Amino acid sequence: MSTGYQIKDQQALYYLTLQIVDWIDIFTRQNYRDIFLDSLRFCQQNKVLQVFGYVIMSNHVHLIVNSPDGELSAIIRDLKKFTSRSIIESITNGNESRKVWILKQLKFNALKHSKRSIHQLWTHENHAIHLFTPKFTWEKLEYIHKNPVRAGIVEKPEDYLYSSARNYADMEALLDVILLDRPFITY
Numbered sequence: 001m002s003t004g005y006q007i008k009d010q011q012a013l014y015y016l017t018l019q020i021v022d023w024i025d026i027f028t029r030q031n032y033r034d035i036f037l038d039s040l041r042f043c044q045q046n047k048v049l050q051v052f053g054y055v056i057m058s059n060h061v062h063l064i065v066n067s068p069d070g071e072l073s074a075i076i077r078d079l080k081k082f083t084s085r086s087i088i089e090s091i092t093n094g095n096e097s098r099k100v101w102i103l104k105q106l107k108f109n110a111l112k113h114s115k116r117s118i119h120q121l122w123t124h125e126n127h128a129i130h131l132f133t134p135k136f137t138w139e140k141l142e143y144i145h146k147n148p149v150r151a152g153i154v155e156k157p158e159d160y161l162y163s164s165a166r167n168y169a170d171m172e173a174l175l176d177v178i179l180l181d182r183p184f185i186t187y
Contacts, residue, residue, distance in 0.1 A: 007128045010070040013052070015140040017127035018061045018080065021109040021120055024102060025058040026087060031094070033162055035086045036061065037175055039079055044176070047075045051177045053141045055148065056162040062144040064131065064180075076126055084121040138182060141168075 007014055020026050027033050033056050043049035048071070053064035067075055091102055106119035113120065131137040145168070148160035157165035166173040 005125060005127045005129065007073045007076070007126065009130065010072045011066060011068060012072075013064065013066045013131040013137060014072065015129040015131055015137075015144075016061075016063045016065060016076065018063070018076075019123045019125070019127070020059045021123055022105050023059045024105055026102075026121070027056050027061075027162075028058050029096070031090060032087050035090065036083050037162075039083045039086070040175060043075050043079055047071070047078070049075050049079075051164075051175065052137075052180050053144050053164045053177060054175065055144045055160070055164070057147055057151065062147065064137065064141060064144065080122045084119075087121055088119050134181075137180060141180060 027036070036056060040049070040051065040054070044051060048067055048069045050066050050068065051063065052066075053062075055062050065076075066072060088103075088106065090096075091099055096102065103119065106121055110117045110120040113124070129140070131140060141164075145157035145163060145165035148154045148163060149157055154160045157163065158169035158171055160166075161174060164173065164175070164177045167175075167177045168179060
């Protein structure tokens with residue numbers, strides 16, 4: 001694993017990108033998005049994960065998070081492990097039309113790594129970027145919220161249901177987040 005994008009300060013605020021292997025569009029299905037959201041809620045309630053921003057795209061998730069208890073790496077590891085197991089189980093036992101193809105891809109990816117699990121859903125990287133200033137943090141939050149707009153899914157960030165843009169627009173949202181104050185920026 002690259003040392004450039006590691007979580008070094010376990011209590012600091014980080015921008016993370018969690019990517020599905022081979023950019024497989026897992027999150028085009030609501031049940032898989034719901035598994036991820038439920039797991040994120042569990043981490044908020046039981047593992048002291050603070051979520052400040054998020055977006056769930058078709059094949060990756062962006063988060064702005066921290067853990068005041070200093071367990072951020074462990075929480076993210078557990079989140080990925082649980083969601084991987086749950087989503088693969090849902091693919092295997094559900095009515096997934098792409099079941100054979102997806103499981104073949106996940107199995108192929110698992111064979112590439114020494115852990116030799118049967119299937120691998122997430123890449124091993126979290127692309128962790130330490131958010132060290134309010135301005136940099138807000139830039140990443142805006143990037144997250146504009147992701148569905150850039151992808152042509154919605155016209156306005158707050159129209160995308162699986163994003164914290166709705167929280168920041170004071171709209172009904174699927175996940176509670178801690179709202180960041182917008183910094184005063186001079187150009």
